[in-house]
Amino acid sequence: MIAFVWAEDSQRNIGYQGDLPWYLPNDMKRFKELTTNNTIVMGRRTYESFPNGPLPNRQNIVISRNKNYQVKSPAILINDKGALFEYVSKQANIMIIGGKTIFQLFKDDVDTLYVTKIHHEFSGDTKMIDLDYRKFKLTEKKEGTMDEKNPYPYTFETYHRLSNVEVN
Ligand SMILES: NC(=O)c1ccc[n+]([C@@H]2O[C@H](COP(=O)([O-])OP(=O)(O)OC[C@H]3O[C@@H](n4cnc5c(N)ncnc54)[C@H](OP(=O)(O)O)[C@@H]3O)[C@@H](O)[C@H]2O)c1
Numbered sequence: 001m002i003a004f005v006w007a008e009d010s011q012r013n014i015g016y017q018g019d020l021p022w023y024l025p026n027d028m029k030r031f032k033e034l035t036t037n038n039t040i041v042m043g044r045r046t047y048e049s050f051p052n053g054p055l056p057n058r059q060n061i062v063i064s065r066n067k068n069y070q071v072k073s074p075a076i077l078i079n080d081k082g083a084l085f086e087y088v089s090k091q092a093n094i095m096i097i098g099g100k101t102i103f104q105l106f107k108d109d110v111d112t113l114y115v116t117k118i119h120h121e122f123s124g125d126t127k128m129i130d131l132d133y134r135k136f137k138l139t140e141k142k143e144g145t146m147d148e149k150n151p152y153p154y155t156f157e158t159y160h161r162l163s164n165v166e167v168n
Contacts, residue, residue, distance in 0.1 A: 002094045002109050005034055006128060007116035007154075013124025015099055019049050021122035026150045031097075034114055038093040041084065043102040044069060061087060063102060081105055103129045113159040116144070120152040137162055 007027050008014050015021065036057050044064035053072035054060035060075035061084065071077045076087055088094060096106045107129060113136060136159035144154035 001092075001112055002096065002106060003034075003112035003114055004096050004098075004103055004106070004110050005031060005114045006098055006103070007031075007118060008128045009118045009120055009122045009124065011121050011124065012128045013122055013126065014128050015126030016122065016124045018045060021124050022118060022120075022152065024116075024118065024150055024152065024154065026144055027116045027118075027154065030114075030116065030156060035095045035097065038095050039088050040095045040097050041102065041106075042097045043099050046097065046099045046102070047071065047075070059088070063105075100126050100129060107131070111161040111164050113157075115157050115159075116154055117157060118152050118154045133159070135162055136160060 006014055007020070007022075007024070009021060013021055035055070039059040039061060040055065041061045041063065044062060044066070047060075047062040054075040060071075062069075062071045062075055062077050063079070063081070064077060065079060067079055069077055078084060078087070084094075096102055096110065113131070138157060139160050140156070140158040142156045144150065144156060146153060
């Protein structure tokens with residue numbers, strides 16, 4: 001499986017000044033549930049947004065064109081998409097976690113979309129790429145719980161590529 005995991009606001013913003021535009025702990029919890037024990041693949045800028053380096057209990061793969069870029073162990077650096085399968089089996093659950101440039105790079109490979117739609121507008125400087133939703137089927141939709149720490153309305157949605165959905 002090659003999945004995209006991301007959160008976007010009502011204007012499809014995903015990033016602002018090198019970080020997430022919002023603080024939404026319930027989305028971080030979902031991200032952790034989806035990615036733990038799997039492989040996460042990210043761009044160099046997204047990697048640099050993590051305050052403590054590689055995320056624990058996941059295989060972290062960072063993409064940069066800079067061959068001398070240093071990632072903290074146990075993260076792995078790759079310089080192009082083709083190198084991914086030197087480190088990851090084709091059977092693995094590969095979670096592409098952004099940012100925009102890495103979603104663009106895997107646009108034709110992705111078969112599963114895990115998106116958190118936050119129904120609120122934030123300041124943003126990085127938007128999600130255009131995806132052709134006609135090629136995907138919505139397979140799960142769940143309203144997020146709001147509370148003091150999660151003050152914005154949001155929905156968790158899962159899509160599967162139509163060619164991968166069995167039609168009976
Ligand atoms: N809302 C969300 O779910 C979400 C998810 C992820 C990220 N974000 C946000 O999005 C922003 C970062 O996204 P971004 O698009 O600016 O950066 P990014 O995709 O995280 O990283 C960009 C870098 O990846 C490397 N790269 C890109 N394409 C490559 C290729 N074809 N081959 C080799 N290396 C390649 C380059 O690194 P070098 O310059 O080192 O060569 C490039 O500068 C941040 O604000 C972050 O917080 C949001």
